[in-house]
Amino acid sequence: MVRSSQLVALTSRRDVLRGLGGLAAVGTLAACGVPVESDKPATLGSSAAPSAAQARGEVTLWMRDDDLLKVFRTVVPAFNKEYPNVKVNLKGVDIATKLPPALVSGTGLPDGSFWEDDQLGQHADHLYDLTALMSKYRSDTVQFKLDVLTHDNRLVGVPWDTDPGLLYYNEEVLTAAGVDPASLTGYDELLAAARTIKDKNPQARPIPLEQDNTLGMVWYTMFLNQQQGHGLVDPSGNLTLDGEASRRALTWIKTVVDEGLGARQKFASTAQITMLDEGVISLVPWAQWFIFIPQSGLKKTTGKWRVTNLPAWSAGGARSGLMGGSSFVIPGKAKNPELAWLFYEFAVYRPEGYRTVFSKNAVYPTGLNTVVPSVRSALDPAKPLVDRLPQLGGVDNWAISTRAALDIPPGYTAPTWYGQAAKYLGANLQRLMDGKMSVDDVIARSTADIKKNLIDRN
CATH class of the missing domain: 3.40.190.10 (Periplasmic binding protein-like II)
Incomplete structure (x- = not known):
């Protein structure tokens, strides 16, 4: 979870709409799992994940303003090869200060956000239930991360790093x-x-x-x-x-x-x-x-x-x-939640995504070695993503x-x-x-x- 420039952030270690073209009717929104004037966000179901050909629009995702933001920006070109009609805006912000009040008020929200796992629980009611979308990845995810992100039987985050x-x-x-x-x-x-x-x-x-x-x-x-x-x-x-x-x-x-x-x-x-x-x-x-x-x-x-x-x-x-950990969340009132999901799915679970993040790059010349992925298939000791x-x-x-x-x-x-x-x-x-x-x-x-x-x- 922690990079050297991120230590302070740690110790202090988230229509189908626009993405499918045009404004949809309220009935379509509800059918796609997007909340409509509900006290608790509905499940973001598999029907809310458009195909590469259908995905279209602009998505704003918050990250901490640090080295990790720079690394995730390098994922965008690979993502756009598969999703050429999605514009990804990765913004560096003070998440601990800005995200909680935005979730409560429902204004000024991003479509998705990086967040420390220990902060999610008290705001889980304002986050999408990702249980259905994550179902195909459960067996390929370190179990304790799924446990950490489950509140009231709702999986409210996309597991990112594991901090053993x-x-x-x-x-x-x-x-x-x-x-x-x-x-x-x-x-x-x-x-x-x-x-x-x-x-x-x-x-x-x-x-x-x-x-x-x-x-x-x-x-x-x-x-x-x-x-x-x-x-x-x-x-x-x-x-x-x-x-x-x-x-x-x-x-x-x-x-x-x-x-x-x-x-x-x-x-x-x-x-x-x-x-x-x-x-x-x-x-x-x-x-x-x-x-x-x-x-x-x-x-x-x-x-x-x-x-x-x-x-x-x-x-x-x-x-x-x-000892620590962080994930990605999608606010229940996000404008383009389905596009946020597509980016997180690509960055976390696709080999070209997690290899881009963890392997050697201009930001981390020996690879991102302060954490490891939460994806079991990425944790192959015989296929190191980082250098000794x-x-x-x-x-x-x-x-x-x-x-x-x-x-x-x-x-x-x-x-x-x-x-x-x-x-x-x-x-x-x-x-x-x-x-x-x-x-x-x-x-x-x-x-x-x-x-x-x-x-x-x-």
Whole structure:
């Protein structure tokens, strides 16, 4: 999800009309699945997807104004070879600020938009139900992405990137401390390695502890979905903060704090970069998009870092989890939703689309390696879309990250209020990492705050 120029956007990591020529009658609009004065957008059914010969008109799609916008613009010429009568306007905007009020008011809307997955739930009622159009692609999509984008049994987004959790480590530091990277298969072993490294260098704080409320919460929920396949709520919508997986993760984080094994800095801050370059931080369980730091942010230790799969919480358990993600949405009051769908279908599911986005290009000379596609057929370890990196010692980062994406446990349930929970749970996690709260305190206060301010209010 994150490119180096997109970090700020992350931490803050959407008639048949005009496309078929002329204005259609209200009856035709309804028959094609386009909402007509309804409280909730109808399903955008397969009848609303015109053929290449029929598709005609202009479509406006919002992206964040960053490197990814530049890459998706390179998809347009290939799209227009198949859909020559569709003009695609890709606009860079501040989506977090502009899209929510536009969805509510129904004015100034794009035909489609890029959006962070954690923001979709609270606005799902203003988005098209894409279940019917996505039906033919479900088996070719990483399941947890479908889970994340399903609200009230409605699939409200086109899955784009997958952000699996990985383990990054400084091989030179581990070798000097006598730690075998192959031993890092469990979280107890990760703690043991951190202790050994600190014994060798008392100044070391091997594991980073995030200071941002939102990123800290996303990190913690990666541990949850890695253990049990769901996050802050179970499939029935019940809070799981007092469950076994949550307690285990919180206790592990508190152990890192209590034993002085953690470095309290903000992600990618100057202070954290310095700690990484000085060997103070050497064991980083984090999202795939951490890769941009050794790739472009380090000086002294570039080439000394490696990447592997996360440790497991139990023998034979998952060695990957979800940490972030984004998708494409189509507003329920969009003027040309069917054209938006055609572009997203092409860019996400067609080989010429996703290869154009992820493979080497002028924006990403080694390929877009901070995330991987959500399309299973694109995640072939034998057919890499990106290059190996000298900054990671030439390890097969594509094979590692694609395996991790496919290993993320399915069954994820995304509460509509997830994007608002950092104010409560994220803040309490900060207090835990500052040594000001116990595990029981975090669970009790966060549960009470979320129920009072998010669940009961909704």
